[in-house]
Amino acid sequence: MSHTTTVYGIPNCDTVKKSRQWLGEHGVAFEFHDFKKQGVPDDALAQWVGALGWEPVLNRKGTTWRKLPAEEQATVVDAASAMALMRLHPSVIKRPVVVSGPVVTVGFVPEQWQTLAT
Numbered sequence: 001m002s003h004t005t006t007v008y009g010i011p012n013c014d015t016v017k018k019s020r021q022w023l024g025e026h027g028v029a030f031e032f033h034d035f036k037k038q039g040v041p042d043d044a045l046a047q048w049v050g051a052l053g054w055e056p057v058l059n060r061k062g063t064t065w066r067k068l069p070a071e072e073q074a075t076v077v078d079a080a081s082a083m084a085l086m087r088l089h090p091s092v093i094k095r096p097v098v099v100s101g102p103v104v105t106v107g108f109v110p111e112q113w114q115t116l117a118t
Helices: 014-025 042-052 063-067 070-074 079-088 110-116
Strands: 005-009 030-034 097-100 103-106
Touching: 005 014, 014 030, 014 110, 042 079, 042 097, 042 103, 097 110, 103 110
Parallel strands: 005 030
Antiparallel strands: 005 097, 097 103
């Protein structure tokens, strides 16, 4: 049974560009969801956090996180507070998030995408 693969991210992000190129070159058909323009679907965010935990999904190394006031950063203590921040500031989500059926990955991880390649 085949699954639709969806790549969530921001088009001008270098890691997203590299990921989309890799998937295309390896025959993985996918849909792209631009969460700057289309938003972050609540059910998708809950799926990512449920599959991976909130820490891997939250990008604490990126510019958006570093520019947040320390008080706002300090409010992130659990999945609920992390998801609230990710809804408010989608750029703090580590990119890309790739979802294919039950498989959820974050970042550029071609070794985990091998099974998606046809």
